Amino acid sequence: MTYYVPPTLSEAELTQRDERWAIRVRGLHKTFGDNHVLRGVNLDIERGQVNVIIGASGAGKSVLVKHFMLLLRGDSGGVWVDGTNVFTLDPKELASFRRKFGMVFQFAALFDSLSVFDNCAFPLREHSKKSKKEIEEIVGDRLAALGLHGTQLKFPGELSGGMRKRVGLARALVLQPEILIYDEPTTGLDPLATENVDDMIMTTADRYHVTSVVISHDMASVFRIADRISMIHEGVILESGKVDEVRHTSNEYVHRFISTSGVIGAGRGMAGADDGDDADETTRREMRIS
Ligand SMILES: Nc1ncnc2c1ncn2[C@@H]1O[C@H](COP(=O)(O)OP(=O)(O)OP(=O)(O)O)[C@@H](O)[C@H]1O
Numbered sequence: 232m233t234y235y236v237p238p239t240l241s242e243a244e245l246t247q248r249d250e251r252w253a254i255r256v257r258g259l260h261k262t263f264g265d266n267h268v269l270r271g272v273n274l275d276i277e278r279g280q281v282n283v284i285i286g287a288s289g290a291g292k293s294v295l296v297k298h299f300m301l302l303l304r305g306d307s308g309g310v311w312v313d314g315t316n317v318f319t320l321d322p323k324e325l326a327s328f329r330r331k332f333g334m335v336f337q338f339a340a341l342f343d344s345l346s347v348f349d350n351c352a353f354p355l356r357e358h359s360k361k362s363k364k365e366i367e368e369i370v371g372d373r374l375a376a377l378g379l380h381g382t383q384l385k386f387p388g389e390l391s392g393g394m395r396k397r398v399g400l401a402r403a404l405v406l407q408p409e410i411l412i413y414d415e416p417t418t419g420l421d422p423l424a425t426e427n428v429d430d431m432i433m434t435t436a437d438r439y440h441v442t443s444v445v446i447s448h449d450m451a452s453v454f455r456i457a458d459r460i461s462m463i464h465e466g467v468i469l470e471s472g473k474v475d476e477v478r479h480t481s482n483e484y485v486h487r488f489i490s491t492s493g494v495i496g497a498g499r500g501m502a503g504a505d506d507g508d509d510a511d512e513t514t515r516r517e518m519r520i521s
């Protein structure tokens with residue numbers, strides 16, 4: 232099996248903000264008890280792009296992204312965000328560092344006792360000095376953009392799973408973070424709602440120039456939204472590159488993983504086979520503009 236090998240960087244290079252790469256992960260290990268989940272992860276996340284992370288259930292996708300904002304601390308190796316080694320941040324620095332990020336969790340993680348409006352207003356009330364009117368405008372705008380008109384006074388328990396996910400997304404967007412992490416934003420949504428959320432991810436990336444990290448299982452969605460795709464397997468990154476590079480991967484495991492879904496050249500067997508789908512990239516770009 233071949234592995235993805237990123238550029239080797241000196242400490243000086245890692246601790247300097249790079250124009251192209253927002254997050255750099257090098258040699259990251261994480262163990263829970265005797266479960267060695269991350270076994271030397273090397274990964275670069277490209278600024279302003281939609282970076283999708285794929286991998287089997289339990290492969291460590293959620294664990295990996297939680298290290299980006301220090302929701303988990305690695306055993307060894309490091310994560311550098313805009314040149315900051317996140318493992319060296321003290322609690323005071325951490326609070327402001329985390330404001331760079333918005334996170335949409337795998338399970339919506341809303342406050343059940345707060346209305347949809349109050350859930351979305353919460354980060355603004357906590358972390359900004361915006362007036363009541365400004366907060367109403369921002370929350371209203373994000374909810375409307377996600378098709379959540381008329382839900383402001385409802386409570387999470389009164390919403391469908393898909394709606395809760397969209398509220399989680401709206402809440403992550405209110406502070407206009409530089410880096411948005413979406414953990415399986417479309418799981419459990421019907422195809423139309425999935426397209427809605429995909430559009431939202433792409434529009435947000437383009438409109439606010441955010442760096443997006445999206446964990447997804449849904450290959451149709453992955454190929455619709457991704458600029459880059461990275462695959463985690465057995466604790467390491469097997470493949471990482473632009474969509475077309477990954478589509479034509481020479482790594483058979485990666486090829487099988489992405490082709491079983493039927494989205495590209497299913498059943499054609501070998502990597503590099505022409506999947507007759509070169510229009511995909513164009514389609515995606517057009518969607519982003521419309
Ligand atoms: N806080 C934790 N404590 C102990 N073990 C954990 C913890 N978080 C994750 N794990 C373990 O780490 C492994 C990877 O979990 P993770 O949630 O990252 O998988 P995943 O790739 O996101 O899977 P899925 O696609 O199902 O969400 C699993 O074996 C899981 O049980």
Ligand SMILES: [Mg+2]
Binds near residue numbers: 293337414
């Ligand atoms: Mg997960």
